[in-house]
Amino acid sequence: xxxxxxxxxxxxxxxxxxxxxxxxxxxxxxxxxxxxxxxxxxxxxxxxxxxxxxxxxxxxxxxxxxxxxxxxxxxxxxxxxxxxxxxxxx
Numbered sequence: 001x002x003x004x005x006x007x008x009x010x011x012x013x014x015x016x017x018x019x020x021x022x023x024x025x026x027x028x029x030x031x032x033x034x035x036x037x038x039x040x041x042x043x044x045x046x047x048x049x050x051x052x053x054x055x056x057x058x059x060x061x062x063x064x065x066x067x068x069x070x071x072x073x074x075x076x077x078x079x080x081x082x083x084x085x086x087x088x089x090x
Contacts, residue, residue, distance in 0.1 A: 012076045019083045020045055048079050
């Protein structure tokens with residue numbers, strides 16, 4: 001895997017982490033049912049992000065990366081879209 005590709009994935013994961021943290025802060029200000037819904041979605045996003053990070057760590061130094069590269073990029077894009085959708089819904 002090229003250093004550029006590693007950097008791009010790491011940058012996306014960092015950006016997603018910041019957005020999730022921001023969403024957590026906003027969820028604290030929300031009330032009632034909205035807060036519960038946000039907290040549930042946040043937990044789902046955190047779990048997905050964690051899985052992506054684990055997969056990325058496993059593959060980034062192996063030959064398997066070439067096979068998984070497309071899947072990791074797709075997963076990161078989907079996670080990013082999910083976070084952005086939550087911000088738009090608010």
